[in-house]
Amino acid sequence: MSFYKKGQKAIIESLYGSEYDDILNGCEKFVRKEIAPSAEKIDKEKISPGENLEKLAELGMIASHFPEKYGSLELPYLVHTAMLEMVSEACASTGVSMSIHNTVCEGLHLYGTEKQKDKYLTNLVTSGEIGSFCLTEPDSGTNILHDMKTTAKKDGKHYVLNGAKTFITNVGLSTLYVVFAKLDDEASIFLVEKGNKGMEFGKPFDKDTVRGSVTCEMFFDDCKIPEENMLGKKGHGAKGVMEMLNKGRVGIATLAVGIAQASLDKSLHYVKKRVVKGRPLSSFQLIQEKIANMTCKVDTARLITYQAAIASAKNDDYFDLLANECKWYASEAALECGLESRRIHAAYGCMMESNVERHLRDAWVTIIGEGTPEILKQTISRLKLKEHEKDPGLEFW
Numbered sequence: 001m002s003f004y005k006k007g008q009k010a011i012i013e014s015l016y017g018s019e020y021d022d023i024l025n026g027c028e029k030f031v032r033k034e035i036a037p038s039a040e041k042i043d044k045e046k047i048s049p050g051e052n053l054e055k056l057a058e059l060g061m062i063a064s065h066f067p068e069k070y071g072s073l074e075l076p077y078l079v080h081t082a083m084l085e086m087v088s089e090a091c092a093s094t095g096v097s098m099s100i101h102n103t104v105c106e107g108l109h110l111y112g113t114e115k116q117k118d119k120y121l122t123n124l125v126t127s128g129e130i131g132s133f134c135l136t137e138p139d140s141g142t143n144i145l146h147d148m149k150t151t152a153k154k155d156g157k158h159y160v161l162n163g164a165k166t167f168i169t170n171v172g173l174s175t176l177y178v179v180f181a182k183l184d185d186e187a188s189i190f191l192v193e194k195g196n197k198g199m200e201f202g203k204p205f206d207k208d209t210v211r212g213s214v215t216c217e218m219f220f221d222d223c224k225i226p227e228e229n230m231l232g233k234k235g236h237g238a239k240g241v242m243e244m245l246n247k248g249r250v251g252i253a254t255l256a257v258g259i260a261q262a263s264l265d266k267s268l269h270y271v272k273k274r275v276v277k278g279r280p281l282s283s284f285q286l287i288q289e290k291i292a293n294m295t296c297k298v299d300t301a302r303l304i305t306y307q308a309a310i311a312s313a314k315n316d317d318y319f320d321l322l323a324n325e326c327k328w329y330a331s332e333a334a335l336e337c338g339l340e341s342r343r344i345h346a347a348y349g350c351m352m353e354s355n356v357e358r359h360l361r362d363a364w365v366t367i368i369g370e371g372t373p374e375i376l377k378q379t380i381s382r383l384k385l386k387e388h389e390k391d392p393g394l395e396f397w
Ligand SMILES: Cc1cc2nc3c(=O)[nH]c(=O)nc-3n(C[C@H](O)[C@H](O)[C@H](O)COP(=O)(O)OP(=O)(O)OC[C@H]3O[C@@H](n4cnc5c(N)ncnc54)[C@H](O)[C@@H]3O)c2cc1C
Pocket: 100, 132, 133, 134, 135, 136, 140, 141, 142, 143, 166, 167, 168, 169, 170, 207, 209, 210, 215, 365, 368, 369, 370, 371, 372, 373, 374, 375
């Protein structure tokens, strides 16, 4: 089965006709040949997907939707989203690293000065250099803006950072770290280069999800950075968190669609191959129900995620709602498809050698990363009620 799905093609062609066929078919071939064969080893041996990320950068696919003047292919965000989905289906460890890297690029693109964009964005888009988004702290994830303990202090023409971050993706691999810290009690954003004195990394965590993708603690001990390395204005952190996270949520939702699709594809193979009572599993109605459930979940998750990608590119004011919706819906779909697939594969699905169980494990990062379901649901409800306040419509009709 092709990594470039009919469901993706239908959405993209409805907007762009066949304009991006060659690029997306080329991506499919690359994913099939280069990414998919590496996925099992990356997961089992916890190998960093750095080599895959380098290859994606060489082909211009790692961050393909930024302006050409920074070296990007300037593809529509929807086309980039389709590429990320293919990569994520083949190898979620590569997909999550690419998605977080894209969040960093979005931040630079949104708030960077031209000098910062020339210096950092161009490298992140073209040269295989990677970025990390450093928000979560040991004492706070969800409530980070309120409870942030990492501080920044002005010292002449520098800022000095102190504190710790945790569960940060791509640490060590990245050359650029986008760090949130409180300056005079307001969150601001800072760019810290790898090798900057005073920034140290912990040992990579031993995770059960996206095992290849590196996740670490970070420590800032009088880490001195030049004043021009503030990203956006002083006190811009709260707005920056929300805007970058919303962009990032579309990336994580895309990762989830890819993972859900992987569970569905492997289940389709298995139900045809596995024979019970002389009949293939696919002939049993309760198994057919699982395939139907997974198919609808994948297609719906993709539709809402791609709708969010379109809204993001158009700066549509519906985007914030869609970003939260797609991340919640698609991550739950990835989890449910992972479970259905494990039920279908039964004992074989419990075996590491089946290479099926990892999709359920990988679904977990999409549930937690860039906002838990509890927070997304609260945000969706708040945004919807606010929208209703502005335009209540008829009460009875
Ligand atoms: C593999 C992986 C990679 C990650 N990569 C990054 C990264 O690159 N950068 C980064 O900054 N972070 C990263 N994270 C961290 C992630 O964003 C946080 O784990 C997430 O935001 C949740 O924070 P927490 O784990 O501290 O949970 P907590 O905030 O402690 O929440 C615990 C539970 O309480 C619930 N809860 C919290 N507040 C409320 C509330 N007000 N109402 C109802 N329920 C609530 C939560 O939904 C959750 O179920 C990563 C995490 C993982 C697992």
